[in-house]
Amino acid sequence: MPIPLPNPLAEAREALQQRVLRAVADRSPLRLVGGGTQAGLVRASAGEPLALSVLNGLIAYEPSELVITAGAGTPLSVLSATLADQGQMLPFEPALAGGQATLGGAVAAQRGGPRRWLAGSVRDFLLGVRLIDGLGQEVGFGGQVIKNVAGFDITRLQAGAWGSLGLITEVSVKVLPRPQAECTLQFAMAQAEALQQVNAWAGQPLPLSAVSWDQGILRLRLSGVPAALASACATLGGQALENDAAEAHWTSLRERTHPFFEQGGTLWRLAVKPTSPVLDLPGAVLWEWGGGQRWLRTEAPAELVRRSAERAGGHAMLWRGGESGVPVFHPPAAALAALQRRIKHALDPHGIFNPGTPDFL
Template sequence: MNTETTTILQSFRDQILRAAEQGNALQIRGGGTKSWYGQATDGDILDTRGYSGIIAYEPTELVLTARCGTPLSDIEAVLAAQNQMLACEPPYFGPGATLGGMLSAGLSGPRRPYVGAVRDFVLGATLMDGKGQILEFGGQVMKNVAGYDVSRLLAGAMGSLGLVVNISVKVLPRPFAETTLVFALSEAEAVRKMNEWAGQALPISGSSWHVGRLMLRLSGAEAAVRAAKQVLGGEEMQDAATYWQSLREQTHDFFSQDDEHGLWRLSIPSTTGALPLTGKSLIEWGGAQRWLFSDESPATIRTSAIAAGGHATLFRGGDKNMGVFTPLSAPLFNIHQRLKDAFDPAGIFNPGRLYKDF
């Protein structure tokens, strides 16, 4: 560790200790591209962008370690040069997205159900807690699993447990071949087909349905992709990479709707049929992720998701006062609270970002 990075870490520690002593909240922020996600919060900004750079990268080991403020674009450029990638396709939602923001938000793109989520690729993390202590979890190689669950726990924690300063992630090779097939199907037919195909030995790496069209991405060895195309049929999509990018970054026309009720993200079993909810929807992840614009009440939307065996999140916009995430049961909330107390005893890190009382 050089003098500059040591100085930056010391400045982080000083800011954390000062905030804990004075009882002031801290907003941990990198590029701020996902600052709208979760409950609204306030407090002094702890800017991570100065703590940037790739610490170690072993292409043959498929492992990369970088500092929290490192831009995702820098990381993906380095990986692309070795024909590798962040396989879960984490969304940027803006040019300043950082590795720390990727982990804290825990959001994954179209490839998620076929390769895993952000948390599945976290091998290790270094955390600065509410006492300014440096805590090491996991490692920099896939064989090292000590503390693995703790480092994965940080994915989606929205910075509520502390400042993640270094992160080690598993990366994967880019597929040799890729194509996208298009099918004209109703919602019910599309859900049935996606689940039917998921049970077969097909190199599926992305799926989505919207207004009568099912898009299915195939990735892998050229022979496997070619054979799957012959089995499945359908029409080949032109400029498919742009389409999947528009889903990952939510620049697709569907997401541009200006709806005062907000955009809902429903996570439900993939075999679930059409939900009894009015509005406009887009389906991803083989049927397991449903995006919804609806004038139904939040209670109705959440009840419908729970009845299907899942949950609903007010992803963007709408009235956050009624809660962005599905309320936790008392036992689960107690677990969350104990973790918060252990890592952040003064309650200074992004208070209320996940839940109002957390």
């Protein structure tokens, strides 16, 4: 409809649908494989691997609509380059993983980088999906328009569902114009003060777009029109970072190639209420998103980490390492776990997709 191109993925979709129908008939589960960049997190997933890289291609893009539609197997690096040519971007700033990360993967794993802090997550920008459901049916939800309240929001339900609620074939996301300019300020600041200060700033109308804190340094990125940045920088103080150094810093967070992540040991991702005080846990911390996403390298027991995250209004995901038998995903409350199993059953009654992921199902 939006662009009168033949859908380049029709054949690939048809083949995948046939494969799913066979799996349904045989009751044999499938493990959906995108770019494989999250493989470490879905280690429990059983089933025969099914590569989705065939779903690679742009389907529709009209810059004035602020919407791009592409196959789920399309590399995010390709999409980002296409958007950049038109002065636009994926607002949630996902990791590109050297061209490996895919659009469907970013949706399934709810991936977002530094800009996710105030701009919003994948789910916030998701407008529509096409799926092959657990009965092998081709279905579509949402669409390519920003306002759409017809039917339950099956589209956003896919964000963070790790492929357990359907095989995503096509995705439409809202995109935004790239900011005219960016600058990064850094401040020497202890963690507690940094948490306090950054949330105070976020309550003011300042053009903030990213923040990070580690090893006593708070870094703040501002994005917008040059005059507004100059005025905000004058208000905020701090030390301006050279453009190349700033770019390298935010890229290293987006791609998780920052030295913090390169060191060994057990790595946790804690999502907590941003204003939560410094967590009483041993280990090294790097935080983003105003304190809402806290990375923790620790050998503390899993239970301790999880209770601490819960007390801070959130949850903890075991990102890397850890003792065997520790669930990767944070177990939801009992009533929610039961409800989620019923939802899984509604979309995938025979448990075809990614059995064991998420591991609380």
